[in-house]
Amino acid sequence: MDESKIIKPPDTLRKAKVGDGPVKFDTKAIAEAEAAVAAMVSNYSVWLLEDLELLENTLEELRAKPANSKKLLKKILTVVLDMKGQGGSFGYDMITKISDSLVKFIEGYKEATDKNIKVIAQHVHSMRTVFSNEIRGDGGQIGQELIQRLRELRSKKG
Numbered sequence: 001m002d003e004s005k006i007i008k009p010p011d012t013l014r015k016a017k018v019g020d021g022p023v024k025f026d027t028k029a030i031a032e033a034e035a036a037v038a039a040m041v042s043n044y045s046v047w048l049l050e051d052l053e054l055l056e057n058t059l060e061e062l063r064a065k066p067a068n069s070k071k072l073l074k075k076i077l078t079v080v081l082d083m084k085g086q087g088g089s090f091g092y093d094m095i096t097k098i099s100d101s102l103v104k105f106i107e108g109y110k111e112a113t114d115k116n117i118k119v120i121a122q123h124v125h126s127m128r129t130v131f132s133n134e135i136r137g138d139g140g141q142i143g144q145e146l147i148q149r150l151r152e153l154r155s156k157k158g
Helices: 012-018 027-064 066-090 093-106 114-132 140-155
Strands: none
Touching: 027 066, 027 114, 066 093, 093 114, 093 140, 114 140
């Protein structure tokens, strides 16, 4: 005889969301977390500058030592994945979008060619421009056009 029993756990997340369950959000903890993120915003420009300098230096090394391209592409990808995750959190949505575009481009390669180094360089230059001009949010119409141009460059893989 089958004595199995299905137990459906309570949906406490839904109840917390609507406020009618035993789980309540700790508004003090939320406020503390928001304050911590706000405090990190001032540090983000330092982190972003360090990441950009690392990308630019790695790109120069890639140009000078194409035989090391597999290792250097992996290094660029690692930095860009971090930038992709952080940009939007600190108001630099364009950094996230450009990083996403570059990640999608690099993931298709194991070695660099002159042509794809130029595409990588254009992405890095675009991120530097966003940083230098403190372009926050989505960059408006110009930001959308920039992302479209980067997509077009990506589609011309070589």
